[in-house]
Amino acid sequence: MYNLTIKVKFLLLLFLIFAFRNESLVSQSFDVSQKAENILAQYQNAKSDRLKLDLISQLVRVIHYTDSAQKYYPEAIRLARLVGDAELEAQNLNRLGVYYRNMNLQEEALKLYEEALSISKNADIPVQIGHSLNNIGQIFFYQDQFQESLNYYLEAEKKFLEIGDKEGLAYNYNGMSLVLAEIRDFEQALETINKAIKIREELGNERQLTVSKFNRADILMSMGDYANAEPDIMNLYDYGMANDKIRAINALEKLVELKLKTYRFSQAVTYAKEAMVLHDEKPFSESIIEIYQMMYQYFFDRGNTIESKKYLSLLESERNRLNEIKTKNYLAGLTIKKQRDEIASLQREKELMEINDRFKFYLSIVLFLLAFAMFVAFSIYYRYYLKQKENLIQLKEKQKQIEAQANELDRLNIVKDKIFSILAHDLKAPMDSLWGMIKLIDEENLTQSEFEEYLPILSQNLGNNSILLENLLIWSRSQMKGMNVQISRINLFKLVEENIRFLLSSGFYKGQVVENYVAENIEVEADKNMIDIVFRNLLTNALKFTKEGDQIIVDIKESDNVYTVCVSDQGTGISEEGLKKLFGKDFHSTNGTHQEKGTGLGLILTKELVQKNKGEIWAESTLGMGSTFCFTLPKM
Structure with missing residues (x-):
């Protein structure tokens, strides 16, 4: 859990810097804009390629934290190659790589970093070699290749020490400490982050110093040293309240966690409420999700249903919003x-x-x-x-x-x-139910009889999830054009029998009578896995909308060119309006006789699988009188 927290925290800081970088520069935006315009005007009037290169490299340094910078990097790189300036070529490749890294295009960023490293080594440019190695180490860190990452950071450290580049060393030690924390070498991680803090104190870079101290707080908390972690977190909080409310929320997340772990619950709730107020002013902080999660768990553990539900609702809403932002980015x-x-x-x-x-x-x-x-x-x-x-x-x-x-x-x-x-x-609801039961069992709040009452419900929910997940995976592969038909000879009787046996032992079975009237010798050439899913979905659907004692029949009819397979039931039936919605592009579902929920995905997937096997599918039904679903398969 700690490893995940450290990495998520570091990625979060980078995400916030990228997503809200313009916010931290609001007070300087006019000066930066004016300066950029002046440089751009000089660049457009420049006559020589050398002068153009110097000006455009200066321009991208000024507007590095803006989206408009990325369109100038390719020209800067082209001019650097044209005039043979390897240092500016490597520098601009590294900066463009940072832009792609922030856009979560890690592979593209890695290519640029490696190209910058190759150019720097060939031209023997120590500073750019060090930064390229740092950047590559960071990408391997994102990809959970921690030993590879550490090797690159160690190599970069040697290069920065050789040339006495303190700023490079500060970035190096800051990144290296996170890798060491991931591999649980906390003592070495603490020693390394302290080196970065010492250098940044000497250089007087307040923003970077604050970030390093916050990273140290994470390491201290993982070691259980909450007392020493709290001042570093408060340092980020004070900085954030003065300069960047996003960082303030980030600090409040760790303060809530710290107070919960040290049993100061009222302070944790107070910090959480303060974060919510700040979040209303700036609703794009991933830290608020962790705060909602902790508050939900805190109130749930104490049986406060009203507060736990409130925070659960806020948690789901914020997760959905964050997913939308990440997808758009x-x-x-x-x-x-x-x-x-x-x-x-x-x-x-x-x-x-x-x-x-x-x-x-x-x-x-x-x-x-x-x-x-x-x-x-x-x-x-x-x-x-x-x-x-x-x-x-x-x-x-x-x-x-x-x-x-x-x-x-x-x-x-x-x-x-x-x-x-x-x-x-x-998929989430059954998992939450199972988790809740495990929690009750762990706390010895659930009796044996209560456990046995809940067990069939959990079995049914997990059975629903199993088939839903199978349908979801197959449908997703179909939508991504990654599913091919594998034709083989299959016995329809045996396939139906296998599915009936499977479903009779599942949570879908409620005492219905399921009959297989398919002749034992009927064989077709089709994709066995696809037709297996078709039978399972149709039989599951029939079990869902029937009750104890109802009859479900699987039958087959033969014509000149095709077999017609039908699954009939004596269930609730479907209205005329409902029949029109079946097999469409929209997801349509109703609750079963035991209020079983569905997504409508099964019938859509069934139609696609039948069509891939050169067949057709349709349904006939009268409300209250049962339903019949039929599909065709070509004869051999």
């Missing part, structure tokens, strides 16, 4: 990556066109002096025209591809939202 990052690739492609085309233009200029001079070469000039010009026309066609094709990709992203986003909804609501 991730999709925005993907868009930026694609734009970068397109810009690089257009830049290459531009360079080719510039070369072609220079060639045309010199050729025109030759043609002017040599009149007899007019025919040759015309031919070259005509070929150039055809090439431009071909380029235009290719550009239009690329535009179509980009539009198609955008449509696909929209579709996948809708799929993602539904998956999140199912995970958040339909």
